[in-house]
Amino acid sequence: MTSFNKHKILNIHHSNSGIIELILERKDVLFKPGDCMAISSNDAKSRPYSICSGINDNFLSFLIRKIENGQVSKYLSNLKKNDQLLISEPFGWFSPLKNNTNQKNIFFATGTGIAPFLSYLKSYPNNPPDSLFYGVRKKDDLFGINNFTMIKNLYISISKEESKYHNGRITENFSHIPLSKNNNYYCCGRESMINDVRIFLKTKGISKNKIFNEVFFNG
Ligand SMILES: Cc1cc2nc3c(=O)[nH]c(=O)nc-3n(C[C@H](O)[C@H](O)[C@H](O)COP(=O)(O)OP(=O)(O)OC[C@H]3O[C@@H](n4cnc5c(N)ncnc54)[C@H](O)[C@@H]3O)c2cc1C
Missing domain, CATH: 3.40.50.80 (Nucleotide-binding domain of ferredoxin-NADP reductase (FNR) module)
Structure with a gap:
């Protein structure tokens, strides 16, 4: 079973077009570019979201499109700074490798x-x-x-x-x-x-x- 941990919202920005930039405390989370984390709503529904921050940032960030009647994205869009969120460990199979001279x-x-x-x-x-x-x-x-x-x-x-x-x-x-x-x-x-x-x-x-x-x- 996936385990979820509490992370505080450090900031949340709403773009005019309905994309939410969610910034969470990182704690000791380790990830690689391309990894996702499942984010849970208060009624235990969860969805995967790709991590947007870099591996050296001291926070985790996500870009989330608010879907009309979307169960989790709508819940996330109503959250405020300092609220707590339940998120899973990072996971994923999409891992852009670094370029080298032969492979762009x-x-x-x-x-x-x-x-x-x-x-x-x-x-x-x-x-x-x-x-x-x-x-x-x-x-x-x-x-x-x-x-x-x-x-x-x-x-x-x-x-x-x-x-x-x-x-x-x-x-x-x-x-x-x-x-x-x-x-x-x-x-x-x-x-x-x-x-x-x-x-x-x-x-x-x-x-x-x-x-x-x-x-x-x-x-
Ligand atoms: C591996 C992975 C990574 C993902 N990473 C991100 C991410 O970084 N950012 C992000 O915003 N989403 C991401 N998603 C999509 C995300 O997991 C949810 O599916 C999305 O937020 C909708 O969830 P919801 O609970 O709000 O809507 P739901 O209640 O699940 O769905 C409501 C309806 O909206 C439709 N719908 C779902 N997504 C969209 C969309 N983009 N545009 C229009 N209609 C839609 C569904 O088909 C459904 O009919 C990712 C999905 C996967 C599989």
């Missing part, structure tokens, strides 16, 4: 699917991925821009609002994906984006064992 990392994220990649960027600031493809609906959904300065190829897409970024879907930038059988392709977020990436890379001859997924939401 290519990251794809939609929405809060940026969280594990932010954890990677904060943990290994001198070892950024070669490319990040990041799609959101609105400008207020964008998180972590300051962590992207070291990324050589950055493709941000905003689908529902005009901005200085590409206006449209993340898929519209796929022609820029660096293709090599040595690269590692990591995708996180909405299932439909992940399927689009897999299909595109398959048609380009990239082996499926070089593509790694974390599906947050089937849609």
Whole structure:
């Protein structure tokens, strides 16, 4: 049975677009970028959330989209600083490895699917991925821009609002994906984006064992 521990909320920020940034005391939690923790509501329902903070931060942070009538995310959205939350130990199978000269990392994220990649960027600031493809609906959904300065190829897409970024879907930038059988392709977020990436890379001859997924939401 999963064991849960109490952690105090150090801060909670609400973006205009309904994403909550939850910052918790870390205690002695050890994790690697890509790991999740299950967060429990007061009626013992729990959901996994990807850790967004870096391995050297002295707090744990999460990016959580508030879902209309969502049992856990709605509960979390009503919490306040200094409230206590029950969270599990870290777990997960999605672990972006550090780049090396032969294998470049290519990251794809939609929405809060940026969280594990932010954890990677904060943990290994001198070892950024070669490319990040990041799609959101609105400008207020964008998180972590300051962590992207070291990324050589950055493709941000905003689908529902005009901005200085590409206006449209993340898929519209796929022609820029660096293709090599040595690269590692990591995708996180909405299932439909992940399927689009897999299909595109398959048609380009990239082996499926070089593509790694974390599906947050089937849609
Ligand atoms: C490994 C893993 C890591 C995850 N990490 C994160 C994370 O870092 N941040 C995060 O916000 N979520 C993350 N999720 C999703 C999260 O676990 C919950 O599924 C989500 O918060 C909804 O839970 P809920 O209890 O609020 O809604 P529920 O009561 O479970 O669902 C209500 C309805 O909302 C739909 N729904 C669920 N997610 C979405 C969505 N994103 N958009 C629209 N509709 C949706 C469901 O299909 C369902 O019909 C992750 C999921 C997995 C599997």
